[in-house]
Amino acid sequence: FFFFFFARMAVFTALVLMVVQTAVALDNGVGRVPFMGWTSWQPNIDYAVNASDLLHAANALTTSGLRKMGYEYILIDDGWPACAVYSSTGGCDVPPARLDDGTVVVDAKKFPESSPGANDGIKLVADKLHSQGFKVGIYTAPHGQTCGGFWGMLGHEQTDALMYANWGIDFIKLDLGCRSDTSIHDGTAIAALERVRDGLNATGRPILFYIDAGNPTAGPRVYNPMHRGMPVDLFTKTHVANALDEAVWSWGPAVGHTWKIWFDRNDQWESLIENVYRQVGLEWFQGPGQIHNPDMLTIGRGGMADGEYRVEMFLYAILGAPLVLSFDPSTIDSTPFVKRMLLNQHIIDVNQDSDAVQGSLVPMPTNAAGTDVWIKPLSTGDFAVALINRDDVTSHPISITLGGSTSGSFYSGPTGKTATVIDLDSGESLGNFTETFSATVPPHDGRLLRVHFY
Numbered sequence: 001f002f003f004f005f006f007a008r009m010a011v012f013t014a015l016v017l018m019v020v021q022t023a024v025a026l027d028n029g030v031g032r033v034p035f036m037g038w039t040s041w042q043p044n045i046d047y048a049v050n051a052s053d054l055l056h057a058a059n060a061l062t063t064s065g066l067r068k069m070g071y072e073y074i075l076i077d078d079g080w081p082a083c084a085v086y087s088s089t090g091g092c093d094v095p096p097a098r099l100d101d102g103t104v105v106v107d108a109k110k111f112p113e114s115s116p117g118a119n120d121g122i123k124l125v126a127d128k129l130h131s132q133g134f135k136v137g138i139y140t141a142p143h144g145q146t147c148g149g150f151w152g153m154l155g156h157e158q159t160d161a162l163m164y165a166n167w168g169i170d171f172i173k174l175d176l177g178c179r180s181d182t183s184i185h186d187g188t189a190i191a192a193l194e195r196v197r198d199g200l201n202a203t204g205r206p207i208l209f210y211i212d213a214g215n216p217t218a219g220p221r222v223y224n225p226m227h228r229g230m231p232v233d234l235f236t237k238t239h240v241a242n243a244l245d246e247a248v249w250s251w252g253p254a255v256g257h258t259w260k261i262w263f264d265r266n267d268q269w270e271s272l273i274e275n276v277y278r279q280v281g282l283e284w285f286q287g288p289g290q291i292h293n294p295d296m297l298t299i300g301r302g303g304m305a306d307g308e309y310r311v312e313m314f315l316y317a318i319l320g321a322p323l324v325l326s327f328d329p330s331t332i333d334s335t336p337f338v339k340r341m342l343l344n345q346h347i348i349d350v351n352q353d354s355d356a357v358q359g360s361l362v363p364m365p366t367n368a369a370g371t372d373v374w375i376k377p378l379s380t381g382d383f384a385v386a387l388i389n390r391d392d393v394t395s396h397p398i399s400i401t402l403g404g405s406t407s408g409s410f411y412s413g414p415t416g417k418t419a420t421v422i423d424l425d426s427g428e429s430l431g432n433f434t435e436t437f438s439a440t441v442p443p444h445d446g447r448l449l450r451v452h453f454y
Contacts, residue, residue: 026197028206031257032288033352034322035171035208037073037137039296042326047079047090047148050110051125058134060329067133069343070352071325073171073208074129075137078148080122082107092149102159104151126168137171137208138164142192143179154181154192161199164207171208172200174256183237184246193255209256210293213248249285249292258291258322265295267303269444273390276315279358286320286358293322300327300338307445310425311388313341314448317350318359318374318386346424347448350376350384359384362409368396371441373409375400378450383410384424385449389441399438402453410453424448 038057040049054074061067061074082105083092096105103119111121126136140160141152153160153174164172174196182189193211200207230236241247252259262278265271275294286292297316299309316323325342332339341347359376367373374386387398400409402419421430421437425448430437439447 026200026209026256027289028201030170030206031208031291033354033356034291034293034320035073035210035258036070036323036348036352037075037135038071038325038329039075039077040079041075041077041139041296042301044328046077048110049076049079051112051121054125055128057329058129058132060332061134062132064329064332064339065343066325066329066332069345069348071323071342072133073135073137073324075139075171075173075324076122077139077173078146078150078175080107080110080138081105081150083150087149090148092145095145095149095151098151098156102156103163104160120167122169123167130168135170136168137173137210138167138169139173139175141175141179142189142196143181145179147175147178152179153196157192157195158199158202161196161207162203165200165203165205169207170205171210172196173210173212175212177212178234180234180237185237185242190251190255197255208258211248211252211256211259213252213259213261249282253285253290257289258293260293260295262294265298267298267301269304269308272298272304272308272312272315276319277361279319280361283358283360286356288354288356291320291322291356292358294319296322296324296326298326299341300325300329300332300335302335305444306337307442309338309341310448311444311446313344313347314386314446315374315388317347317448318376318384320351320353320356320358320376323348323351344425346422346427346450350378350424350448350450353378353384355379359386364399364409367398368394371396371398373398373400375409381452383451383453385409385451387439387441387447387449389443389445391443393443395440395442397438397440398447399436400451401436402433402451410451418454420452420454422450422452424450 038061040053045053058074061071082096084096085094087093098104106119106121108121111125113119113121129136140146142154143152144154145152176189182192200209244250248259248261262275265275279292279294282292299312357376359374362373362375364373370391372388376384378384385400389396402417418434420432423430441447
């Protein structure tokens with residue numbers, strides 16, 4: 001009795017917190033579902049981002065059909081401002097002074113201006129991208145400098161928000177990591193982000209606000225509640241939450257629309273699994289306009305096998321995570337598998353479902369170790385189900401139980417026990433099933449299903 005009482009109280013408290021946070025959030029009509037697009041932060045570009053890269057990507061997204069499927073944001077990452085002294089890595093050691101009105105100077109070599117000194121290179125490329133049906137995002141930080149050493153927003157939150165709005169920016173990414181001039185521990189970082197939120201609201205322009213929480217904000221991997229032996233340094237001040245209320249999913253809904261909660265992704269299986277499974281248990285903190293992000297997709301880069309990229313797409317769909325491409329989309333015609341996955345309407349529909357629910361990892365003790373069942377209720381009344389085999393070597397059958405409201409995989413779900421099951425990769429109906437459904441899944445692979453009860 002007491003277990004269920006306190007469990008219900010914990011759920012009630014979480015819901016109250018979500019209502020309170022949502023009431024003060026940046027509710028400007030955007031970011032209700034996961035955003036989709038392309039980012040310049042990828043190995044062949046990094047700090048060298050320029051107008052040509054953006055227009056090249058936009059053209060490829062259009063001709064490949066990706067823009068029509070919803071990949072609409074072109075995201076300019078770090079490296080777009082001017083720099084007085086560059087570092088050996090392409091970052092900035094010494095940023096130049098701002099203009100007299102506080103405006104950040106854009107690198108005119110990367111983003112050509114209409115006339116010398118016009119400083120309108122970002123606006124010009126944004127206008128071109130808007131004319132092609134795209135939205136434009138930009139990178140900065142709630143610090144004096146970004147991770148790359150370029151100008152951040154600290155102390156300029158209101159004026160920079162207006163500057164970005166005047167340039168036609170539709171999306172802003174603030175990177176909480178790398179610098180220690182604001183900290184999550186003393187409230188200065190969140191206060192800076194709140195000033196950005198208020199500045200964006202004041203512009204009247206609907207700008208999607210994305211917070212890169214600076215890699216892990218969940219705390220150290222070793223449970224160390226008293227922080228024994230832990231130094232106070234740049235990493236701990238900007239990355240490691242000392243308490244739940246410092247974790248981004250606790251304060252994020254009151255500030256922005258979406259946030260990254262763990263390490264930057266790379267194009268490896270271990271990175272995918274690490275980032276995705278860090279979101280287990282955070283279902284209560286996601287909903288329309290408050291979206292967790294396991295970081296960008298890496299499908300298209302070629303570092304993983306097809307089955308592993310299937311898992312990536314299926315899990316991002318189940319999580320309701322942003323779909324952000326990080327490869328050169330002009331190469332997509334040479335990789336039919338990648339094109340088929342990214343243009344799959346069934347997968348995108350699950351990802352973009354209007355309820356914006358994060359799917360749940362459902363314990364299934366009768367299935368083999370290393371296999372997982374994820375379930376996501378959809379606004380239509382159907383359920384999306386991902387069957388994932390994390391085993392490195394062996395194929396395994398993975399089963400779900402089509403139980404009633406208090407039993408089976410769909411606990412507290414539908415009352416029926418018979419369902420039509422559709423494979424969302426192929427679009428094929430697998431038939432009608434009663435009591436159970438099972439499929440054999442190869443190692444490092446998955447299945448994505450839509451289950452309709454009747």
